[in-house]
Amino acid sequence: MGNRLNTPILSADIPRMGNKFSCWLGASVLKMMGWRFCGEFSRHAKMVITIAPHTSNWDFVIGIAVALNLRLKITFFGKHSLFTPPFGPLIRRLGGIPVERSKAHGVVEQMADAMLNADKMVLCITPEGTRSRVECWKTGFLHIAHKADVPVFLVAFDYKKKQIEFGPSLFIGDDTQYELNRIYTHYQAVQAKFPDKVATHVVPTGEKD
Structure with a gap:
């Protein structure tokens, strides 16, 4: 199992x-869909995964399959409408937290704390x-x-390579646009399921998107 998926x-x-x-179950889903892992998983006990x-x-199906296969305990945000029956209790058990987008700022502070x-x-x-x-990521x-x-x-x-690619890990400084540019640059080489929906424009420091 591990050799085939490169877990x-x-x-x-x-x-x-x-x-x-x-x-x-997670491994079976990934195998059935033809995916495999690439790279090493971070060793940090606390982290934000993008x-x-x-x-x-x-993407959600693959992400849950990855978490199940790795036996990884995760926390993630989801639209509050997803947490209604019959799937709401399951999504919560998998680590989901319902969020109303109009109150996102408060959620950021609460999650950081x-x-x-x-x-x-x-x-x-x-x-x-x-x-x-979206032209500029949150x-x-x-x-x-x-x-x-x-x-x-x-x-x-990466849907072209059918790879779940791990890394790198970045510690974040005060310059939000600089940090976003670093992340944009990394993901520009990755092919999404629907590439025309992707916008990862690097913006010169000091300018706004």
């Missing part, structure tokens, strides 16, 4: 959950915030990582 070995410091069955590009509902106070926490975020094309994840003094671990779903 990485996770550090003992990483928060874990699940069992042999959930691990098998998953990009995000253009399809299949939660990470500061936690011993272990892996927060997964799609920077676009939507499957539709920056809340950068503020969370900076305030909590945790790295941003870049994870890419």
